[in-house]
Amino acid sequence: xxxxxxxxxxxxxxxxxxxxxxxxxxxxxxxxxxxxxxxxxxxxxxxxxxxxxxxxxxxxxxxxxxxxxxxxxxxxxxxxxxxxxxxxxxxxxxxxxxxxxxxxxxxxxxxxxxxxxxxxxxxxxxxxxxxxxxxxxxxxxxxxxxxxxxxxxxxxxxxxxxxxxxxxxx
Amino acid sequence: xxxxxxxxxxxxxxxxxxxxxxxxxxxxxxxxxxxxxxxxxxxxxxxxxxxxxxxxxxxxxxxxxxxxxxxxxxxxxxxxxxxxxxxxxxxxxxxxxxxxxxxxxxxxxxxxxxxxxxxxxxxxxxxxxxxxxxxxxxxxxxxxxxxxxxxxxxxxxxxxxxxxxxxxxxxxxxxxxxxxxxxxxxxxxxxxxxxxxxxxxxxxxxxxxxxxxxxxxxxxxxxxxxxxxxxxxxxxxxxxxxxxxxxxxxxxxxxxxxxxxxxxxxxxxxxxxxxxxxxxxxxxxxxxxxxxxxxxxxxxxxx
Numbered sequence: 001x002x003x004x005x006x007x008x009x010x011x012x013x014x015x016x017x018x019x020x021x022x023x024x025x026x027x028x029x030x031x032x033x034x035x036x037x038x039x040x041x042x043x044x045x046x047x048x049x050x051x052x053x054x055x056x057x058x059x060x061x062x063x064x065x066x067x068x069x070x071x072x073x074x075x076x077x078x079x080x081x082x083x084x085x086x087x088x089x090x091x092x093x094x095x096x097x098x099x100x101x102x103x104x105x106x107x108x109x110x111x112x113x114x115x116x117x118x119x120x121x122x123x124x125x126x127x128x129x130x131x132x133x134x135x136x137x138x139x140x141x142x143x144x145x146x147x148x149x150x151x152x153x154x155x156x157x158x159x160x161x162x163x164x165x166x167x168x169x170x
Numbered sequence: 171x172x173x174x175x176x177x178x179x180x181x182x183x184x185x186x187x188x189x190x191x192x193x194x195x196x197x198x199x200x201x202x203x204x205x206x207x208x209x210x211x212x213x214x215x216x217x218x219x220x221x222x223x224x225x226x227x228x229x230x231x232x233x234x235x236x237x238x239x240x241x242x243x244x245x246x247x248x249x250x251x252x253x254x255x256x257x258x259x260x261x262x263x264x265x266x267x268x269x270x271x272x273x274x275x276x277x278x279x280x281x282x283x284x285x286x287x288x289x290x291x292x293x294x295x296x297x298x299x300x301x302x303x304x305x306x307x308x309x310x311x312x313x314x315x316x317x318x319x320x321x322x323x324x325x326x327x328x329x330x331x332x333x334x335x336x337x338x339x340x341x342x343x344x345x346x347x348x349x350x351x352x353x354x355x356x357x358x359x360x361x362x363x364x365x366x367x368x369x370x371x372x373x374x375x376x377x378x379x380x381x382x383x384x385x386x387x388x389x390x391x392x393x394x395x396x397x398x399x400x401x402x403x404x405x406x407x408x409x410x411x412x413x414x415x416x417x418x419x420x421x422x423x424x425x426x427x428x429x430x431x432x433x434x435x436x437x438x439x440x441x442x443x444x445x446x447x448x449x450x451x452x453x454x455x456x457x458x459x460x461x462x463x464x465x466x467x468x469x470x471x472x473x
Binding site: 024025028035036116119122159160162163164166167168169 | 319322323326327359360366405408409410412413414416417421454455456459460463
């Protein structure tokens with residue numbers, strides 16, 4: 001198994017499995033998940049990633065399709081067809097993901113067009129690991145509509161209040 | 171027929187936020203996407219864009235054109251090691267930052283004649299009229315900030331000044347002293363709390379001259395700056411863009427601004443130490459990915 005970056009301790013299975021053909025991008029994603037408190041393991045070989053995602057306590061499988069080969073993309077359909085019971089969410093990253101069959105066992109598939117939309121990946125993964133259904137999201141895009149639901153929901157952050165105060169806008 | 175360049179203004183109202191680094195790397199990202207780019211150092215009197223490219227022997231600078239040592243702006247355009255990218259380096263002639271009006275107009279006239287797809291202006295820090303006016307001629311303003319409060323405050327001040335300058339120019343050209351006076355009052359929100367937001371201003375302006383007020387609102391509706399939050403390290407840092415965007419919406423009537431976060435990356439500092447842009451020395455680093463994303467967002471074709 002070509003495991004690039006393993007966080008869980010001996011005998012533990014990760015909550016999140018990340019597959020990315022781009023090691024740097026994959027590393028960024030898995031680090032983000034770990035930063036958010038989720039154990040995450042990165043693979044650059046899809047077969048190993050699928051094996052890990054279908055085993056143990058893995059709840060989230062992040063599959064980066066940007067730059068993936070056709071053979072690797074076929075594994076996506078296989079995951080959806082034979083959806084493992086442990087898996088709550090498959091996050092597909094990339095501009096042009098293949099058409100996927102609906103997941104079995106009540107799992108969920110989310111497609112994010114921007115493979116580096118880390119806030120959304122983390123937000124969705126955390127919801128799935130907490131056992132909550134993922135909130136609907138819009139395709140990733142630059143700009144205001146690209147803000148995560150969490151950020152959007154925060155009407156006025158501490159930072160904004162501080163800025164208003166300093167700028168005498170209150 | 172000569173092509174007219176798309177002018178991008180890179181502005182960092184607070185110094186030290188990474189504006190020049192972003193200018194250099196964005197210029198490379200645009201060329202890598204197939205565009206011809208001229209990067210111009212308009213940080214008059216404190217120019218250092220050429221240093222980011224490691225260029226030591228600069229024969230002519232923009233100052234030579236501004237003080238009439240050379241007749242044409244083309245004469246100060248120099249090649250770089252990056253195919254498709256040319257540079258106009260800035261100089262350090264004392265007093266050059268206080269550009270007289272005639273020289274500014276001359277420069278603005280010549281800028282549009284440069285033969286390239288993108289003309290990228292690396293502007294000085296601060297909120298001077300020169301910077302604001304150069305920013306006004308850009309089709310797209312890229313405002314660079316870091317996620318800290320002082321930097322965000324400078325950014326807001328720059329946006330506010332830009333908004334007022336745009337409206338001031340419109341009202342002056344229309345010869346409406348009443349709206350100019352109202353605008354001046356709106357600039358002092360403490361003395362005129364009834365004009366705290368641009369929405370308040372336009373409500374009052376419509377009572378004076380509804381047609382001109384509507385034209386003013388349209389001028390602002392076309393202003394669509396791109397806010398670049400640089401050196402983002404944490405999820406909390408990413409909220410800086412949202413905070414400033416909310417203030418733009420609420421107080422300045424700017425509803426079209428977009429935000430892009432650029433991550434903190436050790437590769438950038440390492441590249442600077444080697445006097446080489448990160449896109450050349452570490453093309454796969456996170457910062458480089460963000461620069462390519464930015465180039466794509468600006469309409470450059472993907473690599």
